Amino acid sequence: xxxxxxxxxxxxxxxxxxxxxxxxxxxxxxxxxxxxxxxxxxxxxxxxxxxxxxxxxxxxxxxxxxxxxxxxxxxxxxxxxxxxxxxxxxxxxxxxxxxxxxxxxxxxxxxxxxxxxxxxxxxxxxxxxxxxxxxxxxxxxxxxxxxxxxxxxxxxxxxxxxxxxxxxxxxxxxxxxxxxxxxxxxxxxxxxxxxxxxxxxxxxxxxxxxxxxxxxxxxxxxxxxxxxxxxxxxxxxxxxxxxxxxxxxxxxxxxxxxxxxxxxxxxxxxxxxxxxxxxxxxxxxxxxxxxxxxxxxxxxxxxxxxxxxxxxxxxxxxxxxxxxxxxxxxxxxxxxxxxxxxxxxxxxxxxxxxxxxxxxxxxxxxxxxxxxxxxxxxxxxxxxxxxxxxxxxxxxxxxxxxxxxxxxxxxxxxxxxxxxxxxxxxxxxxxxxxxxxxxxxxxxxxxxxxxxxxxxxxxxxxxxxxxxxxxxxxxxxxxxxxxxxxxxxxxxxxxxxxxxxxxxxxxxxxxx
Numbered sequence: 466x467x468x469x470x471x472x473x474x475x476x477x478x479x480x481x482x483x484x485x486x487x488x489x490x491x492x493x494x495x496x497x498x499x500x501x502x503x504x505x506x507x508x509x510x511x512x513x514x515x516x517x518x519x520x521x522x523x524x525x526x527x528x529x530x531x532x533x534x535x536x537x538x539x540x541x542x543x544x545x546x547x548x549x550x551x552x553x554x555x556x557x558x559x560x561x562x563x564x565x566x567x568x569x570x571x572x573x574x575x576x577x578x579x580x581x582x583x584x585x586x587x588x589x590x591x592x593x594x595x596x597x598x599x600x601x602x603x604x605x606x607x608x609x610x611x612x613x614x615x616x617x618x619x620x621x622x623x624x625x626x627x628x629x630x631x632x633x634x635x636x637x638x639x640x641x642x643x644x645x646x647x648x649x650x651x652x653x654x655x656x657x658x659x660x661x662x663x664x665x666x667x668x669x670x671x672x673x674x675x676x677x678x679x680x681x682x683x684x685x686x687x688x689x690x691x692x693x694x695x696x697x698x699x700x701x702x703x704x705x706x707x708x709x710x711x712x713x714x715x716x717x718x719x720x721x722x723x724x725x726x727x728x729x730x731x732x733x734x735x736x737x738x739x740x741x742x743x744x745x746x747x748x749x750x751x752x753x754x755x756x757x758x759x760x761x762x763x764x765x766x767x768x769x770x771x772x773x774x775x776x777x778x779x780x781x782x783x784x785x786x787x788x789x790x791x792x793x794x795x796x797x798x799x800x801x802x803x804x805x806x807x808x809x810x811x812x813x814x815x816x817x818x819x820x821x822x823x824x825x826x827x828x829x830x831x832x833x834x835x836x837x838x839x840x841x842x843x844x845x846x847x848x849x850x851x852x853x854x855x856x857x858x859x860x861x862x863x864x865x866x867x868x869x870x871x872x873x874x875x876x877x878x879x880x881x882x883x884x885x886x887x888x889x890x891x892x893x894x895x896x897x898x899x900x901x902x903x904x905x906x907x908x909x910x911x912x913x914x915x916x917x918x919x920x921x922x923x924x925x926x927x928x929x930x931x932x933x934x935x936x937x938x939x940x941x942x943x944x945x946x947x948x949x950x951x952x953x954x955x956x957x958x959x960x961x962x963x964x965x966x967x968x969x970x971x972x973x974x975x976x977x
Contacts, residue, residue: 486559
């Protein structure tokens with residue numbers, strides 16, 4: 466072949482690879498309103514920044530599949546998003562259902578390794594039928610395909626990971642999703658260990674895909690999903706927003722952003738939101754909106770663990786993480802799901818140098834048989850250990866109630882670097898009425914005797930009681946909270962370490 470013929474041959478091979486599963490399959494996706502593997506990448510990245518790796522890869526196990534596996538069903542490479550480099554793996558469902566094979570998993574491993582070693586985020590577009598059959602069958606199939614990368618499923622949080630569940634996600638597509646720091650799921654997509662067909666066969670009864678791994682299951686019950694959207698385009702926008710809060714790697718602080726005009730005006734509305742009666746609920750998200758830079762609050766897992774609210778935001782342009790008691794869910798009493806949610810969020814913020822702000826209004830923990838079945842004591846201690854191991858600045862504001870062990874879990878007792886209270890705060894081991902009932906449990910105590918006991922229980926539980934013994938650093942006017950937090954973030958900036966924490970929880974499991 467002449468040089469010109471060689472160049473033409475190369476161009477033909479590249480064109481074949483970029484054509485994916487062919488025009489008919491691509492057209493069917495478009496008719497369904499779904500982006501394909503390459504159009505998802507284009508929608509995510511800055512223009513003209515894509516550098517692909519493994520474009521000419523094909524199936525290596527089945528020779529008859531070489532011409533039918535362009536790019537071997539997974540598109541991988543590097544590009545810039547918002548001016549910063551990211552690694553990207555996008556499953557091409559038009560080629561053998563984006564099933565995992567020896568070749569395409571090498572591509573994913575390469576991009577993941579480069580992103581980790583060179584210090585930039587990873588983005589996974591999940592849509593895969595699982596392991597490729599029959600490539601993985603038999604001893605040689607297993608020995609050739611699985612376990613060739615000993616670090617394949619190790620997560621030590623050197624760089625942020627984001628995943629989108631945009632179709633069927635089985636096998637490795639589900640594994641990488643569960644290892645990510647942020648996951649968005651499109652309605653109609655499914656994520657599970659294996660397909661409904663295999664699950665139905667395994668358990669001997671019909672299993673519906675939505676019941677097995679639909680968005681309601683993962684956003685409300687399992688908690689594996691952070692956000693739910695209607696379309697691929699919305700999912701990509703969510704990933705872009707998540708990345709905007711994050712550093713490129715664990716050894717730098719998050720980026721600063723301009724402060725929108727009007728951000729300092731919200732604090733004056735706090736007392737309009739907070740009810741005078743401690744028995745009345747309110748939406749703590751409205752309090753967060755008053756404190757954060759305008760329109761900057763980005764909530765995680767809004768329908769899971771509703772006793773707590775978690776999310777990223779900005780204060781004076783800095784990225785911060787909020788963990789807030791939610792009186793709209795079980796009066797703000799932390800349950801197992803709420804503890805899991807807060808723990809995962811704490812670990813992520815500590816791993817990527819994001820200060821934490823805890824807003825406290827909790828009567829304690831939800832107790833009872835169901836909680837014990839779900840390992841409530843262990844979940845409470847996981848949250849407690851995560852908070853105590855956390856090395857980024859932690860600031861607590863006790864708004865109303867803070868009782869018992871939850872007082873410690875939400876930053877009291879020197880578990881935060883600074884604790885401030887509003888004059889509306891109330892701190893004690895538990896509600897005096899409950900304490901009286903426990904002390905008199907099983908006794909024939911008269912109402913008069915109970916009143917005497919209760920009077921002894923009703924010691925000074927006010928904000929000033931805590932401030933007088935310097936168990937809190939300040940009592941503040943709620944309308945000054947934003948100003949106070951911004952000042953404290955400046956005071957507690959991690960100057961000696963270059964604004965970088967110790968990352969003691971970098972290898973903490975992403976799910977537990």
